[in-house]
Amino acid sequence: MPNDFLSTAIETALEAGDFLRRHFETDIKISEKFSHDIKIELDNLAQEKIIASILKDYPEHQIIGEEGSIGSKDSEICWIVDPLDGTVNFTYGIPHFCISIAVQKRGKTIAGVIYDPIREELFTASEPGYPKLNGKVIKSSQRSFLSESVGVIGFSRTKETIAKATDLFFNLVPKVRKIRFTGSAALDLAYVACGRLDFYIEQQIQIWDIAAGILLVEKSGGKITTKPIIEGKTFSLKATNGSLNLDFVTFD
Missing domain, CATH: 3.40.190.80 (D-Maltodextrin-Binding Protein; domain 2)
Incomplete structure (x- = not known):
């Protein structure tokens, strides 16, 4: 089952990434401004696309996102979504941002995807299995000093x-x-x-x-x-x- 969730997360992240990439360095509509952050219309639009994609496969699941939540709190499966992590970078034309999607079962994360649509780098992990970058197994560094x-x-x-x-x-x-x-x-x-x-x-x-x-x-x-x-x-x-x-x- 985690592999099924991972497949949906990958497909969803790639679709959302394509959407963000097509709108990168275009006219950006800012919806909210804060002292050290901003919100843009594309945050909401990207999350709507992600939610629709997940619910198509798993209509009974809960989804918690930066732009709001949907679904039953009683579901044992919860998707945790950031449709655009790095909004300020995106808005200022800095090509360093991503989509993040995680799947939790009873509070334990069992699958996760981070997708950088500019570099087309797809990071994936699931239980069980090895973490990967574009299909190749990755490991943390061994630097100890x-x-x-x-x-x-x-x-x-x-x-x-x-x-x-x-x-x-x-x-x-x-x-x-x-x-x-x-x-x-x-x-x-x-x-x-x-x-x-x-x-x-x-x-x-x-x-x-x-x-x-x-x-x-x-x-x-x-x-x-x-x-x-x-x-x-x-x-x-x-x-x-x-x-x-x-x-x-x-x-x-």
Whole structure:
């Protein structure tokens, strides 16, 4: 059954990716503006397409997405969807964004897909099975020295989380090779899973941004540490390749 779910997730992500790719660097209609984020009309349109595709195969399932939820809360299967992770990048013409789709059974993630439609990179994972990038098995990096590591620190929306991320940046930057800021949490996790990055740390992140990526990292040999902020929805997160020691990074 997980493979059936994965097949639907892949087909759905590819369709949504094609939709986003066709609208990239076109006129963008902004629907909401925030201090450190924006919402665009395409977020909703992409999620509508994803929901329709999933419900076509599984009309009885629940779907939780960044742009709203649908279906029965009593369903043992729940799809967790981010139709466009990296909206600011997309809006500004930066070609670094993705679709993230995860499938959970009784709260446990059993399948996940992250698709970068610009690079046409499809990250997949399922229980059981190996995580893959475009059909090839991937593993996290083996780098164990901070001085050789490259990682991402995410800066969330609130003043408090931005301050914590800034303190962490100044703590880590002398110790590591490089710190990056990319704008897509799901791709950050996918990159940890395939060895491009060695760690990713975020003070506050939503479940739809990370559900598929967590499975990818864990299946690739990496390590995930989370701390719930809002149970089931919002978390602090630390993802590593499984070899680095980042125990000194905590969420107090």
